[in-house]
Every structure is written in C-alpha cells, then in structure tokens.
Amino acid sequence: MDMSDHLLSQAFQAFTHPIAIMDSQFTIVYVNQAWSSFSNQYSPPSNVEWIGYNYYQPESTLDYDSGEFKTLVIQGLTKLRNGTLSNFTMEYPSHNDGNAWYEMKIDRFQYNDSTYFIISHQDISQRKSLERENQRLTRTDPLTKIANRRRFDEFLDYEWHHCRRNQHPISLAIVDIDGLKAINDSFGHEIGDNCLREVAQKMKQYTGRASDMCARLGSDEFVALWGNTSRGQSLKLAHNLLNEINTVPISALDGQDAGHLGVSIGLCSIVPTDNDFKAFVTMSDSLMYEAKQSGKNRINVRSR
Structure with a gap:
C-alpha cells in the first residue's frame, strides 16, 4: 500500500x-x-x-x-x-x-x-425532532394549545373525503364565546385569555376520537368537528358542551363574581356528496351568527 x-x-x-x-x-x-x-x-x-x-x-x-x-x-x-x-x-x-x-x-x-x-x-x-416540533407549533394555537386553523383545515379536508367515501355523516359546530370583548374591557386580557383556555379544555373533552377535532379559528371563535356523527348525536354533544361551558366562572382578578361563560353555537350535519366542504363551514358559521342574534348562549342546528 x-x-x-x-x-x-x-x-x-x-x-x-x-x-x-x-x-x-x-x-x-x-x-x-x-x-x-x-x-x-x-x-x-x-x-x-x-x-x-x-x-x-x-x-x-x-x-x-x-x-x-x-x-x-x-x-x-x-x-x-x-x-x-x-x-x-x-x-x-x-x-x-x-x-x-x-x-x-x-x-x-x-x-x-x-x-x-x-x-x-x-x-x-x-x-x-426539530422538524416535528416546528410542524407541531405551526399547527397549534399558542394560547390554548389546541389545533389552529391550518391544522383544522387539513383535518377537515381528510375527514370530509373519508366520510364521503364511506357515506358517513359529518358534523361541524362553530362555537363563539359571548361577550369576550366586554370581558377583556372590564376585567383585562388576562381574564379573557383564561376564558379562552377554559373553553378549549372543555371542547377537548368532547372531541376525543380519532375522527374528531377541536380548534381555535381565531379571536373568540372555536370549532368542533365530529366525523361519522349524525345530527342527533352531534346535537347531544353540543348541548353537553354548552352546559359544561356555562359552568365556567368569569373570575375577576379582585375575586368579584362576574358570572359564567356563555357561547353561541352553529351546528350543521351532512352526509358529503361532493368534494366541496366550504359551503358546510359557511352554513355552520351562519347558524352561529343566527344563534347570537336570537339571544346568545344557545345552539342553532341544521342538517341537509
């Protein structure tokens, strides 16, 4: 050599x-x-x-x-x-x-x-490991630690097509906290942020299956998606969720009683027949706004 x-x-x-x-x-x-x-x-x-x-x-x-x-x-x-x-x-x-x-x-x-x-x-x-963590962070709401809109959009696309192939119903609830701006103005954003975290935790309790997801879409608006879930099943889940959220106290920093949280929920259930789920989301969002206009802290539901 x-x-x-x-x-x-x-x-x-x-x-x-x-x-x-x-x-x-x-x-x-x-x-x-x-x-x-x-x-x-x-x-x-x-x-x-x-x-x-x-x-x-x-x-x-x-x-x-x-x-x-x-x-x-x-x-x-x-x-x-x-x-x-x-x-x-x-x-x-x-x-x-x-x-x-x-x-x-x-x-x-x-x-x-x-x-x-x-x-x-x-x-x-x-x-x-860093890539996985970065991916998780880009799909997680930093305040509530649940999925953000990006992650929700990906999951909805998957679950919608899965339900369409199998002719299963899919249900979507848009959940908006009533009076969050007033809470922030009266008691400060720390209390408002606590309210957001509490709602997120309650929603996680009702979206535990692999075909479910809850996410924060932004500001005071959340969403719960239930795959292979009928109108009747999702309405029961939504009622239980509403009742749970109504038990959350709005605790002011000085300890004064500020009442309890309320939410307006728009709920839509459907068996998908095409690839377009945008109308499904729009319908749920419209139902949520109708619930607010009808007195808040209630569920407005529709199926098609």
Whole structure:
C-alpha cells in the first residue's frame, strides 16, 4: 500500500458516519469501523459478514427491514445501476428505536475505469425532532394549545373525503364565546385569555376520537368537528358542551363574581356528496351568527 492509499484508508476510517464501498453489482468491498459499530447496534443480524454482502439481492438484502423500506432501497439501487440516478438519498426511522432517524445516501464514483458506489448512514434524529416540533407549533394555537386553523383545515379536508367515501355523516359546530370583548374591557386580557383556555379544555373533552377535532379559528371563535356523527348525536354533544361551558366562572382578578361563560353555537350535519366542504363551514358559521342574534348562549342546528 503506497502513501496515498494508506492516507485514504486512514481518512476513511476516521469518518464518524457509517460508510461502506460497493462494487458495480452493489457487493460491499470495504467498510469503516463506524459501519461495523452501527450495524451491530441497529441491525438484527449483528454477526453478518459485511465484506461480500450484496445490498441489491431482495432475498438477502435487508431481510430484517420492513417491506416498504426494502422496496424503496431496491428501486433506488436499480436506478443507480441503470444510470437514471447518479445518487440516491432516503430518510428512514430506526428499526429498533422509533425516535431515531437516519439518512442513507449512495453516490456513484469511478476508480481505475470501474464503477463503485459509496453508501453512508447519517444520524438525523435531532433534525427530525426539530422538524416535528416546528410542524407541531405551526399547527397549534399558542394560547390554548389546541389545533389552529391550518391544522383544522387539513383535518377537515381528510375527514370530509373519508366520510364521503364511506357515506358517513359529518358534523361541524362553530362555537363563539359571548361577550369576550366586554370581558377583556372590564376585567383585562388576562381574564379573557383564561376564558379562552377554559373553553378549549372543555371542547377537548368532547372531541376525543380519532375522527374528531377541536380548534381555535381565531379571536373568540372555536370549532368542533365530529366525523361519522349524525345530527342527533352531534346535537347531544353540543348541548353537553354548552352546559359544561356555562359552568365556567368569569373570575375577576379582585375575586368579584362576574358570572359564567356563555357561547353561541352553529351546528350543521351532512352526509358529503361532493368534494366541496366550504359551503358546510359557511352554513355552520351562519347558524352561529343566527344563534347570537336570537339571544346568545344557545345552539342553532341544521342538517341537509
């Protein structure tokens, strides 16, 4: 081994990321120490002999991985082999630790007129964790800690089409706090914010299924969505919600009795027949405003 080969080998071993070199048929010809440590820690076949291991053969490659993961890897390797891709990158969760994520990257290179591929696995768990947290924050109302309008719109789109496919009813309640501006003006925004949090917590109690969601749309307006829920079922839920909210005291800072919260609710139930749910939301919103005009702290319901 000459000086350049020795230097290259030392540099290769110095990498902290798991790295392997494969020939043109995706048979591993060289691995660094980090690769051996990584495979022993995260891969079930800990006694595998990596030199000579073929990454492409479906019957031998990644037998311990999920079928979907194996399929995606084979598809990527196929495109690398036929020249469709010059490199292939895929992110995947750890097979043993659901909180750990890795990025697999494969690049083509030439050496002595032969084609080789270099494959590496990099731990991206911290980045994925930050991405998940950022995604959660962009879909969560910072004051009440429930879903915001963006998250609600995404969920409504999904649940609407799910109910349409299965011909299930879907119900939507627009909930608006009565007199929140007066509460803020009389007792301050701290009391008003507490009222918003209390309403959010009450709504969470009545939207506990996977097909349900509550969200704050903005200011004093909330929404509750109930998938696969009929008019009668949703009306009962709305009445219970209204009664629960009516028990929430408007507690002033000086302890004086300021009464209890009230809300106006517009409730609409429908079995979807098309892809347009905007009219559904508009109808619920109109029903809520009619409830306010009719005296507040009540439910206005309609189905179609």
